[in-house]
Amino acid sequence: xTANRESELDRLLRELPxxxxxxxxxxxxxxxxxxxxxxxxxxxxxxxxxxxxxMFAVPVAPSKDHSGSLQRxxxxxLDRLGVYVQLSSPITDGATEAFTTVIPGAYLxxxxxxxxxxxxxxxxxxxxxxxxxxxxxxSGPLRGSRHRARSAWAPTEVRAPQVVQGEAFEFPVxxxxxxxxxxxxxxxxxxxxELLDAYLALFHKHRGIEHRLVGLAPEQALFLVERCxxxxxxxxxxxxxxxxxxxxxxxxxxxxxxxRALALExxxxxxxxxxxxxxxxxxxxxxxxxAMEILLEDCLRLNATALGHRYLFNVVAVGGVQHGCDVxxxxxxxxxxxxxxxxxxxxxxATNSFVDRxxxxxxxxxxxxxxxxxxxxxxxxxxxxLDSRRDHPWNGHYLGLGxxxxxxxxxxxxxxxxxxxxxxxxxxxxxxxxxxxLLDISDMPGQPLGGPxxxxxxxxxxxxxxxxxxxxxxxRVAGGRVGxxxxxxxxxxxxxxxxxALRARNVFTDVxxxxxxxxxxxxxxxx
Amino acid sequence: MTRRGTSSPSLDATAPVRAVSVREAxxxxxxxxxxxxxxxxxxxxxxxxxCGACEAELRLLSSxxxxxxxxxxxxxxxxRHADCLMVTGPGTFAMDHALMTTxxxxxxxxxxxxxxxxxxxxxxxPDEYTHSDLSAQLPVDVYIPGCPPxxxxxxxxxxxxxxxxQARRHxxxxxxx
Ligand code: SF4
Numbered sequence: 057x058t059a060n061r062e063s064e065l066d067r068l069l070r071e072l073p074x075x076x077x078x079x080x081x082x083x084x085x086x087x088x089x090x091x092x093x094x095x096x097x098x099x100x101x102x103x104x105x106x107x108x109x110x111m112f113a114v115p116v117a118p119s120k121d122h123s124g125s126l127q128r129x130x131x132x133x134l135d136r137l138g139v140y141v142q143l144s145s146p147i148t149d150g151a152t153e154a155f156t157t158v159i160p161g162a163y164l165x166x167x168x169x170x171x172x173x174x175x176x177x178x179x180x181x182x183x184x185x186x187x188x189x190x191x192x193x194x195s196g197p198l199r200g201s202r203h204r205a206r207s208a209w210a211p212t213e214v215r216a217p218q219v220v221q222g223e224a225f226e227f228p229v230x231x232x233x234x235x236x237x238x239x240x241x242x243x244x245x246x247x248x249x250e251l252l253d254a255y256l257a258l259f260h261k262h263r264g265i266e267h268r269l270v271g272l273a274p275e276q277a278l279f280l281v282e283r284c285x286x287x288x289x290x291x292x293x294x295x296x297x298x299x300x301x302x303x304x305x306x307x308x309x310x311x312x313x314x315x316r317a318l319a320l321e322x323x324x325x326x327x328x329x330x331x332x333x334x335x336x337x338x339x340x341x342x343x344x345x346x347a348m349e350i351l352l353e354d355c356l357r358l359n360a361t362a363l364g365h366r367y368l369f370n371v372v373a374v375g376g377v378q379h380g381c382d383v384x385x386x387x388x389x390x391x392x393x394x395x396x397x398x399x400x401x402x403x404x405x406a407t408n409s410f411v412d413r414x415x416x417x418x419x420x421x422x423x424x425x426x427x428x429x430x431x432x433x434x435x436x437x438x439x440x441x442l443d444s445r446r447d448h449p450w451n452g453h454y455l456g457l458g459x460x461x462x463x464x465x466x467x468x469x470x471x472x473x474x475x476x477x478x479x480x481x482x483x484x485x486x487x488x489x490x491x492x493x494l495l496d497i498s499d500m501p502g503q504p505l506g507g508p509x510x511x512x513x514x515x516x517x518x519x520x521x522x523x524x525x526x527x528x529x530x531x532r533v534a535g536g537r538v539g540x541x542x543x544x545x546x547x548x549x550x551x552x553x554x555x556x557a558l559r560a561r562n563v564f565t566d567v568x569x570x571x572x573x574x575x576x577x578x579x580x581x582x583x
Numbered sequence: 584m585t586r587r588g589t590s591s592p593s594l595d596a597t598a599p600v601r602a603v604s605v606r607e608a609x610x611x612x613x614x615x616x617x618x619x620x621x622x623x624x625x626x627x628x629x630x631x632x633x634c635g636a637c638e639a640e641l642r643l644l645s646s647x648x649x650x651x652x653x654x655x656x657x658x659x660x661x662x663r664h665a666d667c668l669m670v671t672g673p674g675t676f677a678m679d680h681a682l683m684t685t686x687x688x689x690x691x692x693x694x695x696x697x698x699x700x701x702x703x704x705x706x707x708x709p710d711e712y713t714h715s716d717l718s719a720q721l722p723v724d725v726y727i728p729g730c731p732p733x734x735x736x737x738x739x740x741x742x743x744x745x746x747x748x749q750a751r752r753h754x755x756x757x758x759x760x
Binding site: 189231232234235236237238239259260261262263264268280282283284285286287289330346349350352353356366367369577578579580582 | 626628629630631632633634635636637638639640641642643645646647648658660672673675676677678681682685706707710711712713730731733
């Protein structure tokens with residue numbers, strides 16, 4: 057960090073209301089605030105371009121039945137200064153001051169905290185259902201419901217096409233949708249062609265994973281964390297493993313850290329290929345779709361050969377990796393896949409009938425992306441120069457990283473960002489193959505994790521740049537077990553821009569194209 | 584998978600897939616689907632809380648490397664036209680209504696295939712969020728193991744489902760029962 061940045065950070069910390077605690081975690085500053093000081097602290101972080109990265113509530117002391125007092129944890133990313141600032145404040149009388157007045161992008165988190173814990177954000181906008189289905193109580197899924205007899209859930213209201221205003225009607229899509237698509241409900245308000253409005257419900261798949269993690273040993277918890285979002289298994293597992301390692305002070309060997317970084321790039325690669333295939337499918341360009349699906353299958357087979365699993369499950373371990381890398385297989389196939397990808401994409405971008413469908417579709421402006429706190433390729437395609445690999449580096453592997461941005465914020469911009477990111481992934485991986493020590497497949501996996509740990513309750517924050525953007529995880533470990541956990545896959549932050557993107561001068565048939573270009577998962581949101 | 588020994592291709596999700604294995608399994612599927620349904624096989628999928636990887640593998644069934652359309656295998660746009668229901672995920676309660684409505688809308692005879700470890704109860708236990716095991720909700724004909732099952736394993740599972748459906752129609756004891 058340069059001297060300028062250090063002095064800027066010092067000044068900020070001096071001015072921050074609350075008590076800045078000692079931190080043993082590089083890149084993270086922890087600050088305890090009184091409930092009355094929180095809004096002032098939030099304002100001072102926003103004033104230095106702090107980006108709301110996450111907000112959640114957790115019990116102050118670990119307890120499986122979640123009785124006892126709560127605290128609100130708010131994580132800001134100061135990307136320019138390379139640190140995350142974690143503000144913790146007590147929640148008193150089941151209410152908090154609403155942050156939406158200062159940060160509109162905090163709305164979903166305030167809804168979630170209300171649904172999960174019954175905590176009311178005072179002075180904010182009316183809340184909506186985001187995580188739990190409407191039939192669930194909002195006093196928290198865990199309070200009083202653990203022993204409730206399970207019963208089949210029936211919707212209190214079945215939406216059907218209805219006239220909204222004038223000639224417009226709401227066209228319901230989901231929750232069961234087309235072939236092998238994830239379940240969600242989309243209410244499209246349309247006059248037949250023009251899309252006037254859209255409502256999104258993502259709660260059908262909520263599995264309560266964060267609650268399930270409580271009481272598990274960290275390596276058991278990792279099994280569920282990977283299955284929170286299968287197509288982001290490495291990103292979420294890595295964020296979680298790093299949070300646990302920070303909490304218990306576990307160091308990761310250099311070759312294991314590089315192997316993790318490699319797995320993450322392989323995950324980014326196959327997801328970018330899959331997103332282009334999905335865009336081709338949505339536009340009806342079968343030739344492009346076929347070319348990309350062949351490449352996708354090749355990527356998945358390479359994952360299986362080089363790292364043991366098509367979707368890279370079981371690669372990351374707490375304290376290291378569970379699987380080495382078949383370096384020879386990677387060297388033999390990677391360049392060919394990346395070359396074919398760039399050739400196919402160049403052909404696609406020279407196809408006017410294809411490009412015409414993407415231009416000006418699903419626009420997310422830079423102002424919207426900033427206001428909503430978007431991350432990843434969607435933010436970069438809207439001109440936000442953000443990448444946690446560069447801004448919050450957790451190792452030296454990303455030196456000289458090129459961050460691709462595009463100015464237009466439409467589907468075409470997202471496709472161009474994907475294209476540039478695949479090239480950068482190839483450059484990084486080839487560089488590591490040439491110059492770095494990776495854990496070869498014949499090597500032992502990373503350090504086995506002994507437990508229970510003798511550490512007292514300790515917190516850790518973990519992050520990495522997953523295919524969909526910055527993934528965060530927060531964990532409190534006590535007695536070798538997870539005492540409380542929060543998972544924030546990039547999908548949690550980015551779905552909030554989807555309905556805005558649909559409202560931006562689109563027609564009905566653009567919906568599938570915009571969804572494909574966002575390339576988010578419902579599973580990641582409904583964790 | 585409830586299945587007798589077979590000379591069919593490996594189900595190891597991590598093993599590289601040999602092109603010849605895909606062709607063999609696909610041809611066998613086509614033969615049996617014609618036998619069982621006298622025509623092509625139409626599939627409806629329902630996601631009841633999957634992590635998304637099972638869906639990704641299901642979608643790849645119609646990609647050029649597997650291309651099951653050439654064998655008369657199709658994803659149905661509506662349950663009314665489906666012979667086979669493939670269910671992913673651990674069965675969240677919020678999906679109960681949609682799952683049962685889909686199942687009831689399908690004409691008889693219909694087969695139910697549980698895709699992956701989730702609907703076998705292998706990932707999330709039964710609690711206030713999920714049923715865990717699909718058999719708590721629907722009569723399951725075949726479980727396809729894997730997390731996720733590879734497209735080739737899905738193909739193998741469809742073969743088995745056709746066996747069962749055919750046996751049931753002809754009043755024979757079901758394979759693996
Ligand atoms: S079986 Fe495995 S891959 Fe399939 S949805 Fe469940 S966790 Fe994901």
